[in-house]
Every structure is written in C-alpha cells, then in structure tokens.
Amino acid sequence: MKVPFSKFAALAALTLCSWQVLADEVQVAVAANFTAPMNQIAADFEKATGHKAVLAFGATGKFYAQIVNGAPFDVFLAADDTTPEKLEKEGQGVSGSRFTYAVGKLVLWSAKPGFVDAQGEVLRSGQFAKLSIANPKTAPYGAAAIETLNKLNLLAAVQPRFVQGENISQTLQFVSTGNAELGFVALSQVFKDGKVSGGSAWIVPDSFHEPIYQDALLLARGKGNPAAVALLAYLKSEPARGVIRAFGYGLR
Amino acid sequence: MLTDTDLQAIGLTLRLAGVTTLILLLIGTPVAWWLARSQSWWKGPVGAVVALPLVLPPSVLGFYLLLAMGPHGPVGQLTQSLGLGTLPFTFWGLVVASVFYSFPFMVQPLQNAFEAIGDRPLEVAATLRASPLDTFFSVVLPLARPGFLTAGILTFAHTVGEFGVVLMIGGNIPGVTRVASVQIYDHVEAMEYGDAHRLAAVMLIFSFAVLLALYAWRPNARK
Known part of the structure; x- marks a missing residue:
C-alpha cells in the first residue's frame, strides 16, 4: 500500500501536535510490587490534574543502574528506602524530595x-x-x-x-x-x-521482619517538570493514600 | 578474583552447554539430513519451525515452556505421571529449554554442509554397493566434518549466551539453574559492579575466543 504524501504529512503534523499537548508528561520508574495501585493512581492523577504519568515497572536495583546511567525518568518509586537514599546522596535526586509513600506488607x-x-x-x-x-x-x-x-x-x-x-x-x-x-x-x-x-x-505480622519502607524520590531530570512535582504531591493526597491502603499497604 | 559462586555459575553454564550440544548432535543430525535430502512438501513448514527460535523473543519461548512444563501443562502432567516431578527450576528443565532455543544453530549449519555434498558422492557410494547407513557414516560424515564443527561450536556458544529463557523458567537456584548470565544480572541488580565486571569480562573473552576459533581456523569454510 502506498500512503499519499498529503496523508503522511497530516499524520506527521498530528504527531507533532500531540507532542505539544503531552508536554507535561512525567516518566515514572515504579517498583514491580506497586504495579496495581500505581496504575489506578496514575489514571486518577491524569483525571485530577491533566498531567500524564508514563509508568515503567521493574526491579529497584535495575532501575538504580539505569538511572545512574542516564535513564529518562523523572520520578522513582522504589521498593525500599536505601536505594532512593543512595541516589539522593549521589546527586541523582533532588535532595529533600524523598518520602515514604507506602509501607509494604x-x-x-x-x-x-x-x-x-x-x-x-x-x-x-x-x-x-x-x-x-x-x-x-x-x-x-x-x-x-x-x-x-x-x-x-x-x-x-x-x-x-x-x-x-x-x-x-x-x-x-x-x-x-x-x-x-x-x-x-x-x-x-x-x-x-x-x-x-x-x-x-x-x-506475615509486621514484627517478623524489618519494616519495608518504600520511598519516592524526585530525580534530577524531573526537577523542572511540573507534572513530576504534581505527581509527588498527589501521592501524598488523601485520594492516593486511600488507593494505597486499599491495596493492603501501610502508611507512615 | 572470581568468587566461588561465580565459578559455580561458570561450571554450571559449561555443563548445560555441553549436555545441550551432545543432545542436539543426536537430534539435529537426522533432522538436518532430512531437510537437506527430502523433496517433501513438509520441508518448508519443518524448516520454518526449526528456524523459529531465531526470531522468537526468548520470553515467548520461556512463557510457553513455563506453562507447558508446569504442573497443569501437558508436559508437566506427563513428567509427573512418569514420577519425574516437574521440569521448571531444574537443570534438566534448562536442558529441554536450551535444546529448543539452540535448535537452529545445530540444524542449519549441518543442513548446509549436507546440501553442499550433493548427489554425486552418494550415487558413487551406492554403485559401490554401500548401504545408506554405511554411506552416511563413511562418506557423509567425513565430508560434513567442518559443518559438524561449526554447528557444535555455535550451539555450545549460543547456549552459554542464553539468558531470557533461563530467567523465565530457572528460578535462580545456585548450582542448579543460576548460570553465568543470570549471575551477572544478579550482580548488577545488587549493585556489585566489581563482581559484575569480572564475570562479564570472562564471558566476553570466552565468546571472542570461541568465535575467533570458528572464523580463523575453520577449514573449507567457504567453497
């Protein structure tokens, strides 16, 4: 099939336009255990603010290696508190932005x-x-x-x-x-x-193991991104905390 | 400089690659011979199936194998009824997966070698009253030796380089399914970059040496 040039041009223009609309987009690296709640939170967040959160799920250690090597993430929701702390110390995150968004069970x-x-x-x-x-x-x-x-x-x-x-x-x-x-x-x-x-x-009762604090961090790349800042604020809001609780997490 | 667990992972990797290569020599040779000689309509479909692992993502293969060999899958039901338990998370489970995964690397070089022999030597052998089996062992095998060498080395090396399938069905058990590629992945995830570097360097040197042997020293590679 041959695509006429005019159609191709229209498509290209459309693609460029959608770039404009999605300018306030936040790329989020999310610990695999937080997949289900984060999908819901991201949908609610988009409705509430108009910003779009693009989610990548995976292992925290792998995300660490990718972030240190320039991965394009604005926000990191880790499965622990030590990895975000390490990133913050190494200057990969915005200092003071780190907080516990959920306590794992x-x-x-x-x-x-x-x-x-x-x-x-x-x-x-x-x-x-x-x-x-x-x-x-x-x-x-x-x-x-x-x-x-x-x-x-x-x-x-x-x-x-x-x-x-x-x-x-x-x-x-x-x-x-x-x-x-x-x-x-x-x-x-x-x-x-x-x-x-x-x-x-x-x-498993909490007393059987050290608490699993899961920390969020604003990454250096997300510093000037309003969507990234808004997402972290949204995570601390009551609607988001309700979702987090409904999925069986504790809160700090 | 390598830790004990690294050496264990390397040993396991070599054992897996060795066993896989031996099994594939036995299975791959008749398949390659049939593909090289047959005029059947089935030649196309069979050739395509043999080549599938070249293009399939390892995750597809791993996913199907995990389901098929699991307790509810057909292969799993069979192995359980034979009293063998289930195959995922075992060394032999990895062998089965590797046999699928490396199949084209054994069959295709052999098929090319068999096709290159042509009809003539076989016809001559037949006029000398050699039985087909006799012909295969005393005419085809010696003529196809470079093909066997290539196929063996490629299969071995490709199995050493396996990662995705092992990750899907291995379960990362030290000494059983934690091969070198998974061990490196583990080191990286644990942020043990020094360990990752050392083992990765070993893999790099090994792979280069194997390919160098293949390309520099392969006799009659190009006709």
Whole structure:
C-alpha cells in the first residue's frame, strides 16, 4: 500500500501536535510490587490534574543502574528506602524530595484455596516442593521473607526448596502458575478491595521482619517538570493514600 | 578474583552447554539430513519451525515452556505421571529449554554442509554397493566434518549466551539453574559492579575466543 504524501504529512503534523499537548508528561520508574495501585493512581492523577504519568515497572536495583546511567525518568518509586537514599546522596535526586509513600506488607500466598493456613503452619509441615521468594539480595520483600523464616527457625529447613524470582512480579508468577506451591509475595499483589482476592494466604505480622519502607524520590531530570512535582504531591493526597491502603499497604 | 559462586555459575553454564550440544548432535543430525535430502512438501513448514527460535523473543519461548512444563501443562502432567516431578527450576528443565532455543544453530549449519555434498558422492557410494547407513557414516560424515564443527561450536556458544529463557523458567537456584548470565544480572541488580565486571569480562573473552576459533581456523569454510 502506498500512503499519499498529503496523508503522511497530516499524520506527521498530528504527531507533532500531540507532542505539544503531552508536554507535561512525567516518566515514572515504579517498583514491580506497586504495579496495581500505581496504575489506578496514575489514571486518577491524569483525571485530577491533566498531567500524564508514563509508568515503567521493574526491579529497584535495575532501575538504580539505569538511572545512574542516564535513564529518562523523572520520578522513582522504589521498593525500599536505601536505594532512593543512595541516589539522593549521589546527586541523582533532588535532595529533600524523598518520602515514604507506602509501607509494604509481606504475605505467604498459595494459588490453592486452603493450602496456606492463617498462622503459616504450612511452612513447618514441609508439605511442598517449591517455595518462591524474591531474590533476597536485591528485593526487599525477599530480604523480609528470609528474616521471617529466620524468626520462625525454618530457614535452614526450607532453603533447599527456594526458587527465586528476579523481582516480586516473577515471584508471584511462579506461584500463580502452580510451578511453586506457595511463595512470599507483596500483599498488594493478591489483595483487592480490602481482602485477599483468591487462593490462600498468611499475612506475615509486621514484627517478623524489618519494616519495608518504600520511598519516592524526585530525580534530577524531573526537577523542572511540573507534572513530576504534581505527581509527588498527589501521592501524598488523601485520594492516593486511600488507593494505597486499599491495596493492603501501610502508611507512615 | 572470581568468587566461588561465580565459578559455580561458570561450571554450571559449561555443563548445560555441553549436555545441550551432545543432545542436539543426536537430534539435529537426522533432522538436518532430512531437510537437506527430502523433496517433501513438509520441508518448508519443518524448516520454518526449526528456524523459529531465531526470531522468537526468548520470553515467548520461556512463557510457553513455563506453562507447558508446569504442573497443569501437558508436559508437566506427563513428567509427573512418569514420577519425574516437574521440569521448571531444574537443570534438566534448562536442558529441554536450551535444546529448543539452540535448535537452529545445530540444524542449519549441518543442513548446509549436507546440501553442499550433493548427489554425486552418494550415487558413487551406492554403485559401490554401500548401504545408506554405511554411506552416511563413511562418506557423509567425513565430508560434513567442518559443518559438524561449526554447528557444535555455535550451539555450545549460543547456549552459554542464553539468558531470557533461563530467567523465565530457572528460578535462580545456585548450582542448579543460576548460570553465568543470570549471575551477572544478579550482580548488577545488587549493585556489585566489581563482581559484575569480572564475570562479564570472562564471558566476553570466552565468546571472542570461541568465535575467533570458528572464523580463523575453520577449514573449507567457504567453497
């Protein structure tokens, strides 16, 4: 098919126009565990302010490497507090812009109803072949899972059954496809409208591990971007906090 | 300078590549022979299927394999009924994935080598009353040796370079599925850039050496 030049020109002009309209756009790097709430918050944010938030989801450590090497992100919503702190110290973020937007909750989850009991005793029973956790070296939910198992004195017993997800999304994927019977994931991934949405779960008490503070940071590239500043302000607003709570996160 | 876990990852990678290459030599040779000699209508579709892993994103292959080999998938049901458990997160699961992933790298050089032999040597062997099997082992194999060398080296090297599929079905278990490429990814994510650099340099030198061997020392490469 041949596209007539006039049509091509019209298309090009349209593309240029849309650039103009979308000038106030914020590029956001979002920790994988915050995927579901952030999709909703971004939609609400666009309605409320007219700014558009473009979201990229992934592992916090990978985002760190990309940001340090010039990735075009304005705002970083990390899965921990140490990575944003490090970026801030290294001059990659705007100092003083960092705050905790959510406190993560860890859950032991299985896709099978009735498999995980309310006290997590299934871990002691050993009636499973694979336990999925996020890589504890890189993912805070993985580190919290290790602390929890340590607290239960079960680490040595279940360690040979570990399978590790590259990030928390993959950790859940191993469990939801049934390839691992159960796994430690973020509550937000299996939580909807105030309850666990399927399978069976043990919500790990906060006292079993160090709190998972998830910090946001305005990156150096987003400094002059009104949409970036507006998004961070919106995250602290009551509507956004309501969404964050509804997905099972705590707030600081 | 490399840590123990790095060495373990390298050892595992070499074992995976070695086992995969051996299995593919056994499976790939008859397929390549059939593709080179057959006049069948099926030649086109089969050739296309063989070449699929060249263009498919590794995530597609990994996704299908994870579902197929999982407890609810057809392959998973079969392996479970045979008492083998399921394949994801095991060394043999990676072998199965690598066999698919590296298939064209074995078959295509072999097919080219077989086609280059042509009909004439086979006809001569037949007039000398050699059986087809005899012909294959005493005429085809020696003539196709450079092809086997190329196919073997390419398959081995391509399996060493595997990453996406392993990430999808491996589960990052030390000594079982944490191959060198995943170990480097881990180092980068953990911000251990020194470790990442050392292992990455080893991979770079290895890959260059393999390709240098292939290009500089391959006999009768171009006819």
